[in-house]
Amino acid sequence: MSQSPYPPAGQSQPSDQGQFMPNGRPRPGADAGGGLPQPRYVDYGNPRAYDTSVRPASGLTAARFAPAQIQRPTTAQPESAWSTQTRRVQEVAQHSKQVPVVSIAVWITAFLLGIGLLVVLGWFFLQFVIFSSANPVWWPINAFLAFTSLVVIILVMVLADRWDPQPIPLLIVAVLWGAAFAAGVSYVVNTANTLLVYTVTGDGAIANWVGAVISAPTVEEITKGLGLIVLMLLARRYFNGPLDGVIYGALIGGGFAFTENILYYSRQVEDFGAGGVVLLFVVRGVLNIFGHAIYTALTGVVMGFVARKWGTISGGLVFIVAVIPGMLLHAIWNFFAGFPSGWVMITMLVCQFLLSVVWLISIAVLVWDESRLTRVRLGDYANQGWLTHEEVDMLATWKGRREGKQWAHALGAKPQMKKFIKEAADLASVRQRLLADGANPKVVAMESDLLQRLSANRQAMLQHTS
Numbered sequence: 001m002s003q004s005p006y007p008p009a010g011q012s013q014p015s016d017q018g019q020f021m022p023n024g025r026p027r028p029g030a031d032a033g034g035g036l037p038q039p040r041y042v043d044y045g046n047p048r049a050y051d052t053s054v055r056p057a058s059g060l061t062a063a064r065f066a067p068a069q070i071q072r073p074t075t076a077q078p079e080s081a082w083s084t085q086t087r088r089v090q091e092v093a094q095h096s097k098q099v100p101v102v103s104i105a106v107w108i109t110a111f112l113l114g115i116g117l118l119v120v121l122g123w124f125f126l127q128f129v130i131f132s133s134a135n136p137v138w139w140p141i142n143a144f145l146a147f148t149s150l151v152v153i154i155l156v157m158v159l160a161d162r163w164d165p166q167p168i169p170l171l172i173v174a175v176l177w178g179a180a181f182a183a184g185v186s187y188v189v190n191t192a193n194t195l196l197v198y199t200v201t202g203d204g205a206i207a208n209w210v211g212a213v214i215s216a217p218t219v220e221e222i223t224k225g226l227g228l229i230v231l232m233l234l235a236r237r238y239f240n241g242p243l244d245g246v247i248y249g250a251l252i253g254g255g256f257a258f259t260e261n262i263l264y265y266s267r268q269v270e271d272f273g274a275g276g277v278v279l280l281f282v283v284r285g286v287l288n289i290f291g292h293a294i295y296t297a298l299t300g301v302v303m304g305f306v307a308r309k310w311g312t313i314s315g316g317l318v319f320i321v322a323v324i325p326g327m328l329l330h331a332i333w334n335f336f337a338g339f340p341s342g343w344v345m346i347t348m349l350v351c352q353f354l355l356s357v358v359w360l361i362s363i364a365v366l367v368w369d370e371s372r373l374t375r376v377r378l379g380d381y382a383n384q385g386w387l388t389h390e391e392v393d394m395l396a397t398w399k400g401r402r403e404g405k406q407w408a409h410a411l412g413a414k415p416q417m418k419k420f421i422k423e424a425a426d427l428a429s430v431r432q433r434l435l436a437d438g439a440n441p442k443v444v445a446m447e448s449d450l451l452q453r454l455s456a457n458r459q460a461m462l463q464h465t466s
Helices: 104-131 138-160 168-201 204-234 242-287 291-310 312-317 319-337 342-383 389-395 398-410 414-437 441-464
Strands: none
Touching (some): 104 168, 204 291, 242 342, 319 342, 389 398, 389 414, 398 414
16 A cells, blocks of 8 residues: 555645646646645555556547546545444445336347247257157257256356346357357357368268357357357346456357257257266266357457456457357367267377366456456545545455445345445446446446436444444
8 A cells, every 4th residue: 555645634635626637646736625634645556557548549449438437526525434444334225225227228238139049949859859760859958958058158157247247138149149149140050061171072071070160150159259249238237357258258158058068968869868968968068068158258258358447449359359269169179079089089088177177267367357346446536535545445345245235234235235235346347347448428327327326325334323
């Protein structure tokens, strides 16, 4: 923590606009006007890691709007119960709990994708009934096995999403996009490509190799990755960084694997019976459970990082490059899966296990980075007088959140505390977006609304703990 360059609160200073300098610190000597006390400045972590002031002034990576500055509050904010360490919280706000506002387009997309999933699964079921000699009862069994793997992926992502939870409708859209659109389109295009190669070469082995190693990784990663672009366009507010990209990407990949596994298990039961299904389930649904989730998450983490650092347009355009790592890993897996050797398969599964471990550790690192970013951005508001620094420690650390919830629970106000923490996390995300995209009027209005709610929460905390 750096030494504050300002005199103690209450001492008069020359009037200024109270804006940030390019390095993120308040302008020396700045005052809000009207004799307001100068807030104490605290250096939160490493703000330069999230700085966007070095971006070019022109070109695709340039901000569309002027830099977004934090306005000083018109009145001095009172010391909260938390900052005076009374640790007594009863109620935060009297108005009803805010539900995340999701665009109607998200609901329409989810509805259409739901219909699409029924069409895709219905088509696969008809194929199984008409062309397979196996008992039709195996199809729902295969669907159940595929669904269990999807549930595991969803639970892992829900755990990773605890810091700043995404709206449930967007998570549903992500799963349905992979299960319906990506799986359905990929099935049609991959089949057409395989038939085309067979028509040209007359060799079934070559056609199958091209379909598995070239067509499948390319088509499937593109169709899955397009879901990330759709989510960014539909709800940019909730696609704010690499962790969001990982969560959405993994859910899209998990949905895709769900539909694909049903198809694979159905083929396996026809060729090898129940034993073949069990073996394939262990390989695909257990040992390689995170395969498709990892491939698409790699695309999402790149898009999320670029969007957080350089804005929405750059985050969308980088998809062209971001999809390549997932394609390569997918192609490598499919290439070696074509070898009949048991040792090759064991080696592949060991490598996939290690990759999954690295991926899960990376998610933990991204969660930590998200909490650090929240602390830095809320620190911006504390340095301008909207929050106290003690509140930043409470709102932006796991320990502070846990203690705050425990104290609120003892006083019957845990729901209010959860709301206070959630809105603070939203405010930090909005602030980062303003720095990346510039002072978009809609986002500025969103920031203003969150600040007003934050102030109301603080006033309610003070009134009910006095």
